[in-house]
Amino acid sequence: MEQLCGTDMVPNIPNVLQRSLQSYSKQRCLSLLRRGQRDPNGNYIFSSRPRPVETRSKFREPPPEQYPAQPDPAEVQRQQENRRRAIARKRAREELRTRSAEALRGRRHIDVQTENYLEELGDLIVATDIECQTDAFLDRPASPLFIPAKSGKDVETQIEEGELFDFDREVQPVLEVLVGKTMEQSLLEVMEEEELACLRAQQRAFEELRNNELAEVLRLQEQERRHREEKERRIAQQKEVLKKEKEIAEKIAARAYTKQFFSDLLPNVFTSLRSHGYFYDPVEKDIETNFLPWLMVEVNNSLERRYTARNLLDNIIHDAVHKRLEMCRDTRSKSPDPGLNPRSSSLPGRTQPVRLSGLINDRHVAPV
Numbered sequence: 497m498e499q500l501c502g503t504d505m506v507p508n509i510p511n512v513l514q515r516s517l518q519s520y521s522k523q524r525c526l527s528l529l530r531r532g533q534r535d536p537n538g539n540y541i542f543s544s545r546p547r548p549v550e551t552r553s554k555f556r557e558p559p560p561e562q563y564p565a566q567p568d569p570a571e572v573q574r575q576q577e578n579r580r581r582a583i584a585r586k587r588a589r590e591e592l593r594t595r596s597a598e599a600l601r602g603r604r605h606i607d608v609q610t611e612n613y614l615e616e617l618g619d620l621i622v623a624t625d626i627e628c629q630t631d632a633f634l635d636r637p638a639s640p641l642f643i644p645a646k647s648g649k650d651v652e653t654q655i656e657e658g659e660l661f662d663f664d665r666e667v668q669p670v671l672e673v674l675v676g677k678t679m680e681q682s683l684l685e686v687m688e689e690e691e692l693a694c695l696r697a698q699q700r701a702f703e704e705l706r707n708n709e710l711a712e713v714l715r716l717q718e719q720e721r722r723h724r725e726e727k728e729r730r731i732a733q734q735k736e737v738l739k740k741e742k743e744i745a746e747k748i749a750a751r752a753y754t755k756q757f758f759s760d761l762l763p764n765v766f767t768s769l770r771s772h773g774y775f776y777d778p779v780e781k782d783i784e785t786n787f788l789p790w791l792m793v794e795v796n797n798s799l800e801r802r803y804t805a806r807n808l809l810d811n812i813i814h815d816a817v818h819k820r821l822e823m824c825r826d827t828r829s830k831s832p833d834p835g836l837n838p839r840s841s842s843l844p845g846r847t848q849p850v851r852l853s854g855l856i857n858d859r860h861v862a863p864v
Contacts, residue, residue, distance in 0.1 A: 599605050769775055 596605055766775070
């Protein structure tokens, strides 16, 4: 239907003619849809509306009984005119028919069905299953023997022994045939045995020749294999030698380049490492890592002991001085002497600190 009504696929038709063709195609489609499409033969088409079947004659029309002796010129001219008009109409329809665009190179157009040709069946048909069993068939009886009806009259005759068949005379052709066939078969068997013997001899000769040639082929194949393996081994050895020579040359070049590069690099590296402390004297390193820490620990312990002894001695001196001072105060408060000069009077506690300080100096302990 799209091919019938659409004119968009014709690019070469002018716009006015295209619009007129489009309107004509639409009107034609509507008229066909209203009255239903028909085949030129009068049959149904899948897109036509339901309609009663037309009654047609079952037989063709009988031919006319009278024919003109000569054709009518007017009738011939009219038929030719009708034929020309039909050809012109057909050519016009072909020219005005909607066509698709030309296919691209390497492609081709095919006809495609665009109308709805599937019909949905909505009514469900109720179906039931029914079964029945027929009686068993009886065996067909045997057909009776056909006995033709007797015809003619019975007569009889007497044949004596030796009248119709003489064994000695009649057996000769049979014996000749049997003996001839036996001899022929024997000759054929002998010829077959000789032919088979010849074939076996030829087969043995052929097998011997084939075995010899096969052994020669195997020897040549083995020789070719050894030559190929030797060639491959020589090639592999040569490649290995070239590879080793190349590696040695590369190593020599790398060693020379490394030696040239490290000639100035090694002194700088050693100097830098030595400056950063990576190269050191073992004695100095042992003194720094083992002796000096031990010495510091011992000095700290000795200083701690001295500090403890000094604090203890200071506490003892402080307590002794306080006690002597209290004793002096008690003595002055009990026996006062106005004529005594306090500056010239000797206090019993003033000589003791001097003695203690001397004792401290003797022990090499610095007072706090």
